[in-house]
């Protein structure tokens with residue numbers, strides 16, 4: 001994203017913060033990204049409750065996840081396998097022995113008054129992820145990936161803003177409490193300077209791509225199955241000592257990751273330049289304003305009084321099991337892309353643009369549904385990309401499936417639709433009018449392929465412009481445009497221009 | 510216990526050490542805040558003293574545990590106890606909420622949350 005994409009409201013919000021270029025001239029940003037991934041297991045981390053998203057409140061709960069007295073947790077073996085899969089794909093070492101720990105805090109989103117997590121013994125540690133940023137690869141070191149459980153969902157009632165402040169009471173739904181999470185923590189990312197916001201976004205996008213390919217999560221940021229906290233600090237340019245960092249939560253889209261990092265750079269620079277100090281605190285990202293606001297002052301790790309979870313025995317994955325999981329890892333997305341590029345015969349530039357637009361899997365699925373690779377690429381990268389861009393969504397978020405795009409492409413190649421009509425069909429699908437064939441039917445968009453209907457229109461056009469026929473006969477073939485234009489007008493654009501041309505020439509003969 | 514730093518794991522002054530209090534008023538005030546307990550100013554010294562006695566009693570264990578003894582977190586030497594990822598019925602919302610002090614619209618209702626923003 002560039003600043004040009006900011007809305008006027010976002011620009012206004014930036015008024016009281018430093019200019020980005022000035023901030024970068026004076027300070028080096030240090031990034032740290034914590035990404036939570038909800039695992040796509042059928043059941044929760046420590047109990048057999050379902051994990052279906054969007055179920056009615058408190059319909060997926062049991063004595064364990066409600067922390068009723070005497071209930072004992074048991075680890076979900078599949079969740080451990082998924083965590084190891086993520087660790088291996090991130091080039092991490094897998095702990096031969098590790099434990100869960102209790103993270104103690106008072107907040108009603110966990111009925112236990114603690115969250116079961118891992119503390120100093122993560123299942124995976126010391127890895128890296130190579131992140132494509134523009135033409136370069138930035139290697140982000142991974143500190144750790146550990147297992148934990150998600151918390152319940154609270155709704156604050158009575159406050160004007162739906163936040164805790166001013167609320168009279170809160171309502172708790174524990175369906176999400178206990179859903180398996182893997183938290184992936186990067187090491188501090190230094191030296192990215194002005195590209196820090198872009199690197200942050202690219203890292204999360206690459207991680208999303210990777211985790212999705214592993215089949216362990218649907219990584220939907222809009223549904224919270226992938227969430228990102230952006231840690232950011234500034235250090236005076238050239239100074240090796242890190243400044244105080246803030247942790248921005250609630251960053252729920254790739255675009256927001258970039259905006260949140262950018263905003264914090266500008267805000268912190270303005271505080272520091274004015275001689276102020278940065279508080280170590282949690283901040284909240286406001287999607288609408290594009291700004292961050294102060295939350296609570298962060299409790300330190302000591303304050304969570306972590307200790308080993310006595311109710312769960314240690315996890316000690318055997319080397320044999322880890323190697324089995326490694327051997328069964330799917331083709332990594334970038335390796336897959338190289339293979340697809342060869343199969344499809346795309347240039348490096350075409351493939352890179354497609355990758356940056358996160359359209360590779362969409363094209364792959366469109367091709368799998370019967371379309372040619374070139375047609376599929378051109379639909380996703382031009383007309384559909386424009387629609388996604390103007391709606392401010394990702395290609396994958398458009399209300400059209402690869403199979404539907406393939407169907408439209410099929411209708412064009414069979415001559416039932418012209419390119420212009422096909423775009424109208426796509427508009428109809430995007431507007432929720434049904435499958436492409438239904439849209440063609442409802443909007444009456446099929447090409448007028450009935451030769452007698454076309455012939456009638458041509459005859460009428462020739463009769464109305466008698467001089468044109470003479471011009472064509474005398475060799476001025478370009479004059480045929482007037483006839484084609486008239487026929488297209490008469491058929492409301494639903495004729496195939498090439499066909500009209502051919503029939504007209506035959507008529508004049 | 511693990512090697513995790515904790516404000517509660519105050520180092521004893523020595524084997525069974527009793528020389529001077531190792532839990533300060535400030536420690537008690539901090540712990541009270543973490544536990545969201547209102548502890549009156551005059552109670553801080555009293556609790557510091559009492560917690561100190563407890564800590565020193567527990568510290569007696571340190572006097573007999575040699576360096577070659579690993580800290581123990583589990584009483585039984587079991588590892589890798591896993592459950593299959595198969596859904597089993599839990600509680601109905603009615604059963605779950607029947608035990609709650611208050612409920613509203615299928616959810617647990619809790620009083621105003623103070624001093625937190627998550």
Ligand SMILES: [Zn+2]
Pocket residue numbers: 044047048049060061062063064065066178599
């Ligand atoms: Zn449960």
